[in-house]
Amino acid sequence: MNIEQLRDKQGLTEVEFLQKYDASIYQRPSVTVDMLIFTVVDEEKENYRKLSEKSLKLLMVKRGVHPYIGQWALPGGFVTENESIDEAALRELKTETNIDDVYMEQLYTWGDVNRDPRTRVISCSYMALVDCRSLEVKAGDDADDARWFNVRYSVLEEKKTMLEKDLIFEKVVKITLSNDEDILEAIIKVIEKYSGKTARVEREVIVSNGIAFDHAEMIQYAVERLRNKVEYTDIAFNLMPELFTLSELQQVYEVTLGKELLSAAFRRKIADMVMETNQFTKDAGHRPAKLFRFNPNWRYL
């Protein structure tokens, strides 16, 4: 029997059913996207011979309206009727950074009932990685009050509790966002509970100083995802310019992973992911370094 002719208990075909369907009878939440836009920039050099240090930055927007007026939030906005969630995320990315050639991935959807005091809002978070050299000098002089914040992420405490049937891991994480004008700080307890077969992760915000909504949790989640992915994939190259030295690449790995790496091992690890050029850095105050580019032939070998 033809699918188009199947009838339901009311005797309707699919076409007839859809014509009668009243979408308004259910209470619907609002759906938004929130963007975690990361970049890595060079800090001032201490000394003309030294390499400049790099730091991980996250874009935040100062709220000019209630709720959380005056606090900082992730850039984002509503998913409108005629766009997919991905399209909404791309649109937000474009309006904030004015670039669209960007690495982006969906992270997690946040749906606690009271996460927004206005009304029920479900938010889908996305991570984007941009090369700072392709950014216009937007955030900083802009009506929007978007600013880049230095991201520091540190684990304050780790605890493992074994009860009779339960196993509980607690991790207290401190996130510090800073720039010349503001310092925001969040302390989040991440609780993994294993009781019986149940495994569940809960987050508890202990301090969220100047960070709006549940965005501190989103940042915590995103930094962990970023670290995981930098370790196992090639996403770090999205933070690099076309040409780079291996030391610069290593610095980007170090600042995203939050730990120092040994250069011999690092070079072995990324050897197949880069192609050498015949260009070198100049005027460095020390031995020039060969410039490399990403090897697009490498993908998860």
Place this chain on the structure above:
Amino acid sequence: MNIEQLRDKQGLTEVEFLQKYDASIYQRPSVTVDMLIFTVVDEEKENYRKLSEKSLKLLMVKRGVHPYIGQWALPGGFVTENESIDEAALRELKTETNIDDVYMEQLYTWGDVNRDPRTRVISCSYMALVDCRSLEVKAGDDADDARWFNVRYSVLEEKKTMLEKDLIFEKVVKITLSNDEDILEAIIKVIEKYSGKTARVEREVIVSNGIAFDHAEMIQYAVERLRNKVEYTDIAFNLMPELFTLSELQQVYEVTLGKELLSAAFRRKIADMVMETNQFTKDAGHRPAKLFRFNPNWRYL
């Protein structure tokens, strides 16, 4: 200045603003959860001396209403006003399987504009892993028309295309869901496009035979996530009963990963994740095997 006293451009405090906020002015999508409930069960023994083979099963529900009437869909439902998305997922899990002590994790949120012909519906997919021995004999004799389907997942084709600036990976995957009564089949092309810095994954449904909505894509995504997680974490133990032999555990790894493993290497890999008991299997028609249980002290060492 006290946060409670901050006023916006209309001169309202946060409390005043929230009292006036009209949530109904934006068009809102419906939000649903869709559950990918996996289990592993023993198939018939070929021969009294042989071990029974295991197979991976997924729970599907036959649709009795439009749209896609008569086709099979993932169990799921609307996220209601007073529950978080996680709570909605747990509720669906409980109604389908009647157990709540289950491993569950959020997978991905699907938000294409026309993914549901009724109205704009955004769906958050969750994966749950259940031990078949803790399941009631629900699906099978139940008004709901829920059934377990055998899951087969095979990669039909892999292609890598290098254009000037673009790199495209295409993978064609065939998913076959089968049980005594039905065979459902989906063929999905997964396209990863890397152009410039942009990396984007698209899925194209080539065949979706008897599978409703975009659920074939959800299944494809979930199987890949399941495989990844089985390889690197301990989630496979959620598919095991309290006591098990190492061969049974290996079978569960093999059936979820879709490949055979060498037992020596497998035993080394999982050695720290299990604790031996002093019990053995009996009447096996061959050498008895020691029974093990999960070692809760092991977590991502």
Place this chain on the structure above:
DNA sequence: CTAATAGTGTCTTTAAGACATTATGTC
């Protein structure tokens, strides 16, 4: 020569793949 970074060599450790070998039960 010195400061500073670039880049290589190699020994060790660890994990995984391949495959052979031994062990132990039922029929």
Place this chain on the structure above:
DNA sequence: GACATAATGTCTTAAAGACACTATTAG
């Protein structure tokens, strides 16, 4: 003894950690 699975041993390969060493520039 035959069958089937259980369990271990060991050789090889590959990746990663540790750390010492050499190379090259500006000043």
